[in-house]
Amino acid sequence: MKTLNKYTFTAAGSELFTQEIINNQRNLLNDGTCNMDKVYLNQSISYVFDCFDKYHKNIYQLHTLTPELRLNKSHIDAWKLAYNKNPKAVKDLRKKYKEEVQMCPYCFISNISELDHYIPKARFPEYSLLNINLVPSCSGCNKIKEDKWSVTTPLFFNPFIHNFLEERFIKAELTPDNLSRNKIPSLKFYIDIDNCTNKSEGLLLQSHFDKLGLIKIKNGKGSYAEKATQILSCYLRILNKIFARKIIDSDESSALDYVESEVDLFIESSVETYSINSMEVALLYAIKESRDNWIDFFNHL
Secondary structure (H helix, E strand, O other): OOOOOOOOOOHHHHHHHHHHHHHOOOOEOOOOOEOHHHHHHHHHHHHHHHHHHHHHHOOOOHHHOOOOOOOOHHHHHHHHHHHHOOOHHHHHHHHHHHHHOOEOOOOOOOEOOEEEEOOOOOOOHHHOOOHHHEEEEOHHHHHHHOOOOOOOOOOOOOOOOOHHHHOOOEEEEEEOOOHHHHOOOEEEEEEOHHHOOOHHHHHHHHHHHHHOOOOOOOOOOOHHHHHHHHHHHHHHHHHHHHHHHHOOOOOHHHHHHHHHHHHHHHHHHHHHHOOOOOHHHHHHHHHHHOHHHHHHHHHOO
């Protein structure tokens, strides 16, 4: 998986991106009347570019930004509509992310299909066409995230700027509970706050995964646990077959060592394909760390 480039945008580049979109709008409509939306955009563009500058200067404190009060209703509607018309620059950006990044950087599960406004355009229409505010997303995360925003603390991490996303913090654990009934071990995901540099990072991660329904903080359930169950079963069956082949001409310990080396290869491949913080990588590490229970797991398949 190719990951998002970290913060490399500039205020000047953001202005050029937006100016291109406005310039490409027609001055006249089909009936020959003036395109008032373009008029309103040009009337307010200096205010919006001031906001772009504030966004870049406060890139690590975006929750402190306040709406631009100089925009009237006509200006606000024009900026929202300019994005909703799906201009070529926006389509090209979406296509670029779908080709280069592929997987949603919010959930690490689904493929990119949309662009999310990190700062919601419903509350901050001035950022409707700001390129760094357009984060590639799957439809599920975009729909859940919607216009949620807090002026006191971030609710969601920003894939463009938060460097802690490069550390492994999504963890999972397998236990032999209910093996006889479910045939596979119990699975629970959690956020390893101890692996975060500071408390605020841990709280942000908890907020992000809980609000998106990926990992429920109270019980470790959520989308990850639901989606991972079938994947877990497949991996255990594959590893059981590998173990069955190796046990023929080696002792149990050596066969398990070989199986563990195969798990390591699965982890390496999954990190490259997905992310160090993907559901699948967390699941594979959980399988590796439950080696003492492998024989029990295999016997119940």
